[in-house]
Amino acid sequence: MDTFLQQFQHLKIQLEDIIAATDNFNDDNCIGRGGFGNVYKGELSHSKGRSMVAIKRLDRRHGQGIPEFLKEITTLSSYSQENLISLLGFCYQGDEMILVYDYASRGSLDRYLNSPHLTWLQRLKICLDAAEGLRYLHDPRGAHQRLIHCDVKSANILLDDNWNGKVSDFGFINNGSRKRAAIGYCHHGSRYPWVL
Structure with missing residues (x-):
């Protein structure tokens, strides 16, 4: 320790x-x-x-x-x-x-999905932001080890002051291997296979 x-x-x-x-x-x-x-x-x-x-x-x-x-x-x-x-x-x-x-001052995306104040362009940008964050975690070509986010949902996409999307809650995720299917175990004990 x-x-x-x-x-x-x-x-x-x-x-x-x-x-x-x-x-x-x-x-x-x-x-x-x-x-x-x-x-x-x-x-x-x-x-x-x-x-x-x-x-x-x-x-x-x-x-x-x-x-x-x-x-x-x-x-x-x-x-x-x-x-x-x-x-x-x-x-x-x-x-x-x-x-x-x-700190993501606007909280999680799930709070805004039904909001008329969130434009379609903002929604698209948030989706692209989340996709970039997930690509970084899942991509084995980077300098880091591939990690598989096992709980992707709107509550785990946080928004800052400028409505930038940020992936959160990926600390308890599983390492992925390039040569086999990665099995992810989510917080709730559910089992989901992904072939990468």
């Missing part, structure tokens, strides 16, 4: 800073409740500067332990592309396991 923490020291964020940014995890700053814990917003200094961020406070009762937490940090820290939500940092202090991500 100490070796791991040293390797990712540049991403480490102190718990005190996260508590200050979220006003002690105040419900007023809670922007989502998910299968692995609550997500809060707050302004925080991180590996890329200082900005508004999304802070996922993991709850061990929902099935994510230390190995999954470390795997998510390892995986997410090595994938950077403009159409992916980036991992900006993490906190592992005491019983707290916290991940810090880019």
Whole structure:
């Protein structure tokens, strides 16, 4: 564990800073409740500067332990592309396991699908943005290992201030091989085969 923490020291964020940014995890700053814990917003200094961020406070009762937490940090820290939500940092202090991500101020695409305010050109651009993010994850020709997103849906496409689409929630995905079908296991335990 100490070796791991040293390797990712540049991403480490102190718990005190996260508590200050979220006003002690105040419900007023809670922007989502998910299968692995609550997500809060707050302004925080991180590996890329200082900005508004999304802070996922993991709850061990929902099935994510230390190995999954470390795997998510390892995986997410090595994938950077403009159409992916980036991992900006993490906190592992005491019983707290916290991940810090880019903040997408407009939330998820599913909130806007029936909105008359979202034009068809905006919708097309968001689709293309999501496709670029998925291409980056799935393409074996890049400098990174191919990853298969097992839960592509409008709730996992987040939107920033400028309506740019960003793929999220790809930390628990499966490695794909060039020479065989990749089997993906989604969060809900469903099994879906993809031939790549």
